[in-house]
Amino acid sequence: MARYVFIVGTDTGVGKTVTMAAVATHLATSGSWLALVKPVQTGLVDGEFGDVQVASHLSGVSDVHEFVRLPDPLSPDAAARLRQVSVPTIHELAAKLRDVPVPADTVLVEGSGGIRVRLDTRGGTILDLAQAVRDHGQVQVIVVVRAGLGTLNHTELTVEAIRRADLPLIGLIIGSWPEQPDLAAGWNVLDLPRVSGLPLLARLPEGAGRWAPSEFQYAAWRWFSRRL
Numbered sequence: 500m501a502r503y504v505f506i507v508g509t510d511t512g513v514g515k516t517v518t519m520a521a522v523a524t525h526l527a528t529s530g531s532w533l534a535l536v537k538p539v540q541t542g543l544v545d546g547e548f549g550d551v552q553v554a555s556h557l558s559g560v561s562d563v564h565e566f567v568r569l570p571d572p573l574s575p576d577a578a579a580r581l582r583q584v585s586v587p588t589i590h591e592l593a594a595k596l597r598d599v600p601v602p603a604d605t606v607l608v609e610g611s612g613g614i615r616v617r618l619d620t621r622g623g624t625i626l627d628l629a630q631a632v633r634d635h636g637q638v639q640v641i642v643v644v645r646a647g648l649g650t651l652n653h654t655e656l657t658v659e660a661i662r663r664a665d666l667p668l669i670g671l672i673i674g675s676w677p678e679q680p681d682l683a684a685g686w687n688v689l690d691l692p693r694v695s696g697l698p699l700l701a702r703l704p705e706g707a708g709r710w711a712p713s714e715f716q717y718a719a720w721r722w723f724s725r726r727l
Contacts, residue, residue: 532605
């Protein structure tokens with residue numbers, strides 16, 4: 500039975516893609532066979548490097564899947580309506596996700612924006628997708644958060660919604676940790692676990708997405724405070 504680890508964010512631009520690469524690198528060191536999935540990619544045309552390709556480049560994991568690509572830099576729902584195109588429903592995306600072929604025993608799934616962003620034109624979200632594959636395998640969620648001021652509120656709201664959806668959480672990852680953290684970031688390292696009730700799994704260095712793959716892979720497994 501597959502394990503599906505959903506990597507979701509408190510907002511857009513929090514570092515989900517680099518986090519997926521880091522989690523993939525970390526899991527690969529323990530011998531996991533991995534697949535990387537971006538259900539819906541927006542803001543890019545065919546032939547451009549998407550999020551899942553970036554994560555593959557950094558981590559070295561070559562089994563990648565992108566189900567839908569829309570060219571406009573909008574939410575998937577809005578991008579589809581703008582172009583007046585049909586996109587798969589959440590249940591159709593779930594079927595594609597369940598069909599990701601073996602030998603992957605862990606499938607990493609990156610969301611789009613925050614957890615309430617609509618992935619289809621019927622209102623389905625990344626949490627709905629996670630619920631839809633739950634009967635097919637083990638589902639877990641990692642929340643990617645910001646380091647600075649405002650992150651506590653966004654994190655609490657996100658974690659609360661995931662818990663209401665009855666989805667198991669692994670913990671939090673700060674997607675971009677500044678080289679010179681300010682007062683808020685320093686306190687948030689202490690307060691994020693306190694307000695969320697979840698462990699802080701890792702702090703990813705700011706700019707790590709621009710590192711060479713060899714440098715990234717050498718460093719990434721050391722960023723985690725525990726095995727995932």
